[in-house]
Amino acid sequence: MYILVTNDDGIDALGLFALKNALEALSPVIVVAPDHNWSASGHTKTMHKPLRVETRALRDGSPAYVTDGAPTDCVALVMLGLLPEKPALVVSGINPAANLAHDITYSGTAAAAMEGAINNVPAIAVSIDAGHNAEIDFAPAAEIAVRIARRVLSNGLPPGTWLNVNVPAVPRAQIRGVRVTRLGTRVYRDQLIERRDPAGRPYYWIGGEPPAGIVEEEGTDVWAIAQRYVSITPAHLDLTSHAFIEPLRAWENDSLWLDIHKDVKSPKGG
Ligand SMILES: [Mn+2]
Numbered sequence: 001m002y003i004l005v006t007n008d009d010g011i012d013a014l015g016l017f018a019l020k021n022a023l024e025a026l027s028p029v030i031v032v033a034p035d036h037n038w039s040a041s042g043h044t045k046t047m048h049k050p051l052r053v054e055t056r057a058l059r060d061g062s063p064a065y066v067t068d069g070a071p072t073d074c075v076a077l078v079m080l081g082l083l084p085e086k087p088a089l090v091v092s093g094i095n096p097a098a099n100l101a102h103d104i105t106y107s108g109t110a111a112a113a114m115e116g117a118i119n120n121v122p123a124i125a126v127s128i129d130a131g132h133n134a135e136i137d138f139a140p141a142a143e144i145a146v147r148i149a150r151r152v153l154s155n156g157l158p159p160g161t162w163l164n165v166n167v168p169a170v171p172r173a174q175i176r177g178v179r180v181t182r183l184g185t186r187v188y189r190d191q192l193i194e195r196r197d198p199a200g201r202p203y204y205w206i207g208g209e210p211p212a213g214i215v216e217e218e219g220t221d222v223w224a225i226a227q228r229y230v231s232i233t234p235a236h237l238d239l240t241s242h243a244f245i246e247p248l249r250a251w252e253n254d255s256l257w258l259d260i261h262k263d264v265k266s267p268k269g270g
Pocket residue numbers: 008009038039040095096109
């Protein structure tokens with residue numbers, strides 16, 4: 001029995017190390033992490049090149065696996081047989097920036113947890129709302145991850161479900177508590193920045209201010225973090241808009257499809 005720890009910031013990230021050290025209080029931990037930073041790579045699956053896996057000593061000398069694949073690949077490699085048995089739990093992080101609301105569609109941290117859920121292994125993504133500050137104290141989030149991991153190991157999670165955990169970047173005494181939340185609304189402040197290369201051709205950066213969010217939406221992850229609560233969102237692989245299935249069903253017999261058979265050629269060419 002072991003916990004698989006991975007991240008999207010790469011094998012050398014302090015958040016990965018803090019998470020691994022803290023979770024070892026619960027169970028053996030095996031680290032499989034990318035060899036470089038994959039932040040905002042989403043649910044990338046490597047299909048067009050081979051994957052290399054090597055062993056690497058972490059900063060305390062303990063062994064880990066490092067891959068040239070994406071965070072998703074790190075989890076998939078293990079699920080498909082890199083290690084003799086599947087993990088009891090996947091924990092991804094600790095990401096040094098929040099993964100709130102729409103962020104989880106970009107997040108490699110979240111994607112690694114989704115890959116656990118796809119493989120029927122309970123999974124947790126852990127992030128700190130710190131905005132890539134070099135002075136981050138990972139200890140409070142690591143300790144919170146241990147508490148949640150302990151509960152998930154004993155209770156499991158429903159199929160297709162993973163937990164998206166965000167921790168406010170404040171001293172532990174200033175954390176007000178824990179709120180179970182739904183995903184909120186991000187407000188991205190990206191701008192398209194155009195520059196010129198030495199040949200005069202334009203190139204672009206998508207950049208700007210860090211994202212904001214609608215903090216007034218009570219009960220959301222964005223709201224909880226703004227209130228200095230730990231946010232735990234039960235996320236699901238099912239991205240279906242269930243509320244829109246019935247309204248959309250009216251389209252099934254709509255005039256939109258009246259001529260649908262006319263252009264269809266049969267396999268015999270008739
Ligand atoms: Mn990251």
